[in-house]
Amino acid sequence: DAGVTQSPTHLIKTRGQQVTLRCSPKSGHDTVSWYQQALGQGPQFIFQYYEEEERQRGNFPDRFSGHQFPNYSSELNVNALLLGDSALYLCASSWRQGNSYNSPLHFGNGTRLTVT
Amino acid sequence: SQQGEEDPQALSIQEGENATMNCSYKTSINNLQWYRQNSGRGLVHLILIRSNEREKHSGRLRVTLDTSKKSSSLLITASRAADTASYFCATDPEKLVFGKGTKLTVNP
Secondary structure (H helix, E strand, O other): OOOOEEEOOEEEEOOOOOEEEEEEOOOOOOEEEEEEEOOOOOOEEEEEEEOOEEEEEOOOOOOEEEEEOOOOOEEEEEOOOOHHHOEEEEEEEEOOOOOOOOOOOEEOOOEEEEEO | OOOOEEEOOEEEEEOOOOEEEEEEOOOOOOEEEEEEEOOOOOEEEEEEEEOOOOEEEEOOEEEEEEOOOOEEEEEEOOOOHHHOEEEEEEEOOOOOEEOOOEEEEEEO
């Protein structure tokens, strides 16, 4: 049973470029959340997708957008990259259980994005 | 918003000793979860404690929750070098919000 998979594992981009990160959730999970983790910091919530819609959003600019597909996989897009966007981007999946939020998150190993 | 805050920021102990780390939060919660992160990897869920529970055990882990003080503690007993990692608490009923973590180093 595959866990959460993310691709690519590493990525180097130039300021101003656009990037797309991909995530496949754990089998049986229907909700995908994205986090940004700067070096030495805790993960910061970007947004959460359920039923192909953005359900919750953290304090991130509109340059950060996402999508969830019918097979529950998800993409994170970041436009007009800034140096400060360099971070580990983590995808986590869970089972929504209706409106209950007690389902633990299962994380992928992340995509390390470096913006030069 | 930074809901959970871990304390201390860093902890260094010898193998076999116990490690205690604390988490404080600001608003009411449905549950509180603890996660571990090995360097450069994804987070791994350790334990979830619901707001109506006061204590929970899982193997060498013991978690307590004091909702009146808005705080939780994670105790790792008989620590091992493999426990070296960063530990995060996470709260918020709608989207898990993580603190900055406690970096635990267990020296062999």
